Amino acid sequence: MTTNLNIDAEIIYKNSTEEDLIKIKDLAEKFKLDTENLFYNDFITAKLNGEVIGFGRLKHHTDFDEISTIGVVELYRGSGVGKEIVTRLLNRTSKKIYLATVIPTFFEKLGFLNAKEMPFQLKNKIEQCHSKCHCEKVFILTK
Numbered sequence: 001m002t003t004n005l006n007i008d009a010e011i012i013y014k015n016s017t018e019e020d021l022i023k024i025k026d027l028a029e030k031f032k033l034d035t036e037n038l039f040y041n042d043f044i045t046a047k048l049n050g051e052v053i054g055f056g057r058l059k060h061h062t063d064f065d066e067i068s069t070i071g072v073v074e075l076y077r078g079s080g081v082g083k084e085i086v087t088r089l090l091n092r093t094s095k096k097i098y099l100a101t102v103i104p105t106f107f108e109k110l111g112f113l114n115a116k117e118m119p120f121q122l123k124n125k126i127e128q129c130h131s132k133c134h135c136e137k138v139f140i141l142t143k
Contacts, residue, residue, distance in 0.1 A: 016043035
């Protein structure tokens, strides 16, 4: 059974607070996402009725920015929350963007492409993905 959620008008997207970071960390661990060096001011949070239902961060590197730790509570997946978070993160930067993902199709729909080269800072990211979620394939995408 598919549930059609009409929630757009009720969702609030905003810069995260220190209080939000507690819930973000809990959800990120549950979803087996990157939880290293979490800073609340790197995140955008989606809230519905005061509850965190989605989040994502923009990690700043010298030569590029990285979209990381994107998560949406299962009930709200497929409703556009993740897309809106990524779009808002993209609007925060003019640098080249990279990300490591096990769901490349989601990001390809947002204009990301397979990276021809990978910044050395992301090499550990592949190992993290393999160890946390035991995924066979990790993709490095860029925009």
